[in-house]
Amino acid sequence: MKVGYEFSKESCEDPVMKGELLLLSSVMFLLYVVSGCPERCHCHSFSKSVDCSQQGLVEIPSDLPPQTLTLHLQDNEIHQLPAFAFRSVPQLITLNLSNNSLSTLDPGAFHGLQHLKVLNLTQNSLHSLENRLFHSLPQLRELDLSSNNISHLPTSLDKPWENLTVFAVQQNQLQQLDRTLLESMPSVRLLFLKNNLWKCNCHLLGLKLWMEKFIYKGGVTDGITCASPDTWRGKDLLKIPHELYQPCPSPPDQVPSPAPQPGSARGAAPSLPEDRSALAECELKAKPRPANLRYAIATFIVTAVVCGIVGLMMLVATIYGCAYAAVTAQGHGGPLAPTNQPGKTAGKELLDSPAA
Template identity: 45%
Template sequence: MEKVLRAAAPVVPGAQQHTPPQSTARASNWLFVLSVILLTHAAHGCPDKCLCHTASKTADCKNRGFTEIPPRLPPEIQILQLQNNRIWRINQNAFTGTPLLKILDLSNNSLSSVAPGAFQKLRYLQVLNLTRNLIHYIENKTFSFLPHLKELDLSSNSITRLPETFGNSTGNITLLSLKHNKLQKMERVLLESLPNLKVVLFKDNPWQCNCNVFGLKLWLESFLYRGGISDGIVCAAPGIRKGKDLLKVPYELFGACPLRTAHAHLASTHHHSWEHRSSPKHGPHGEHGDSGRASCEPKPKARPVSLRHAIATVVITGVVCGIVCLMMLAAAVYGCAYAAITAKYHKEHSGPVRQHGTPEEKEPFDSSLA
């Protein structure tokens, strides 16, 4: 820098000095280099109001009053903190310049919806926090092309419905939080599309414990049986089930459910062939036929659904077999005792006949008379 200043000093206006042509050219070159450096820094620097940490590759943009994703974010950042702002929408190309993001925190903003493809450029994203927003619904394939996504937090929103799938390449999600929303039902097929799910949180939703959640009940039993973690589903309606744990609602109360919800789910465990024929008829519309079939296909996951019935069958069978065995044992003891008594009787009464009569004289007689 000192060299640049010394080189640039001779060209200051008003200076009465003889400047060699080489010095003037050298000063111009240095000024050009400095300009390029400053422009490059401005292009890849930190946005106004944000703090960027090179060592941790973090951009701290929280509590800055942003209404949209700030532009000119450093492309090398891996953690972007945007919580506690007023962001109300996410443009489709908002994250084009930050392809290496791994953690994105958008909690406590004003998002009312999330457009499909909003996060499609974030192929390395692992944690997405959307809690405490104003989201009302999630569209199909909103989180497509996020193959490394592991944690998805949608809690504390106003979500009333969820799609049948979050999108392509979301099978690695291990934690899903749906707490504090307005969900009344949830399709089983969505949860089945997340095979690596380890923790799912349902707390504080107005769940309607009717036929619409029967498939969810079966899935949750299977999930817990396989070692999954959940805070459970507490019924908000109907009145007779309000406050009850969905898992403790007897199966008999779902007996009046239509074929698609109750009988078809049970048939998937006990009558696989019959279920395979009936599943294409489940959907009320043609486009839902596949989802109905997917929710009823016999899978190993449905194994714990019949666990209670299997235990009851084993117990009843054991009791019946025990009773039969006891009856057979009693009959055997009675037969042996009868045979022993009969043999003893014949032994005691056959001796005198051989001593005092011919073989033809075998009529019983009183031994005292002899």
Template identity: 40%
Template sequence: MSIVLSSGGVLFALSTLILVPAAFPCPKECSCDRQAKVVDCQGQGLYDIPNELHPETLELYLQNNHIRGISSTAFREMPQLQVLNLANNSITMISPRALLELRGLRSLILANNSIRELNRRLLGSALNLTQLDLSYNNIAGLPGALADSFHHLTHLSLHYNRLTKLDRTHLEALETLEVLHLRGNPWKCDCQMIGLKLWLETFTFKGGVVDAVACTWPDAMQERDLRHVPYELFHACMTTSYSYLFANIHHLDGQRHPLHGPQPWPSPKAPTGPELGLSAGMPMQDCEAKQKPRAVSLRHAIATVVITGVVCGIVILMMLAAAIYGCTYAAVMAKYHRQLKKQQKQAGEEVEAGALGREEDKEPLENAIA
């Protein structure tokens, strides 16, 4: 009997071992929390993404391995993934379609890899990202449309890369951003950084957190935080491009002017050196134009002409009405005075006639008495 029970127990145990992996299989190199649907494969010396990952996995930790690239099919079977940690690997290449199916991804950590550039399509489908960590890579620039997909991003880490400049247009669309890490980049604090300086001042004024933007060039600004560099050191830039500064000054109240997008630097054709008060170590060529100014919209030009015409027409009508009123009033008053003078003249004549009549009546009476 005991043998039968033992056999039954063995069979039950074997069936349990078979059914549990079937419910949530776990790669042999990893440890898994089946209830939380978490797969931990960190520090296992992996060179590739494991293949035996369950489609219902919510969190995947692959940091501290030797992964060099991520193919377009690496996470195709994991549509529910919310947290992906690939930090401390040797990643140099990421397929633009690698994250295509991860529409629920909220946290993506790619820190401490060898990434040189980001394809604009890579994060286009990750619409629900709240945390993006790209720190400790070799990124020298961000794609222009990168921020268009981030409508929920709150934390962005770009520190310790090779960024020398950052256009404010990359940041303006990040309306939910709360924390921004920019430390450790070789920032070139020339004329093109005034837009970023204004954005950073507004961002911190609203309560945003920024670690530091320490300039490495020019020498006059070296090791100084861009936010704390006085505007006097940008004197050469402002002397040759006041219109650009005024176009960006709206950042101080946190609003973007509807008629102004990202403004390029104008093409200054002015003397250089002491005549402009050029700061030491800031060559004039850094203030030159990088692209042609944006053309004025034809619709806006027509609207301006129409509005100007309407205003001028109203002013002319008001002036004409005032002139007519003045002339009419003058004519009425002149007529009134003429009638008044006529009445006064008639009254005087009547008085004189009365007096003459009394004198004529008096003469016969005097003659009769005599």
């Protein structure tokens, strides 16, 4: 009877456990339905991730689960991001928008994403970025902008860059990069800059100095390869000597007005080029390496000795000329008398004549 009692007890517990499991599954299903999952996406409740990649989407789904932490939207056909495009997923930590057709990003596109740490925007059609675009991402750690058409980056993006550790802009159209932008990334450790149109002139000297300090502190970078001018094409920016960089010219507003040419109308204003930025353009030209200090000192000493010898020879020649003149005068019986004083000559003849 005891055994039968135990058997009947187990047989009674199994349906209860099954019922609890069924109830739990039902609750999870209801939560899944309430939170919603886009029709062409795959939602994973345990990892709180949503995969909407390769679905031909042209806009951000509006019915994303609010507890989503990771959102995959790569390999779609999204062209633009409006303001508050991700308002339905305020807890988002990782956002992948790679390989879309993004060309326009509203300055408020990422508003509300206070917890976002990883943002992937590679392989799109972005041309530039506004400095307000990332102001609402204070926790951003990794930003990948590679393989776009970006030709200009803002000078600074202020506090949102303080936590950034990875910054990638390789394979774009960048010619210059202000070191002020990099100085606003005190925590950056990985920097990817290759395959751009870097113009290695005086404007990149500040970037070169910053990168040298960055590497010295343990930072990792793939470097900068010059695309122009022809003198440095294909060269590593970090291997170009500092001495070959000349100071950049003054801004156009500080360039002095040229002097008027002779014959020009009085008071006529000097003509200025239409493109004022051309005045600030400076091409890096190779110049001879500075002479060795010892060689310069030796040259100075040799020059001084030669000049001294020449001066001494001139002095000797002068003394010799004076001595020769004195000897010649003595050979004629007395000092040379000037011939242009007839009065004194006549008086001497009177004294030398015999008395009457």
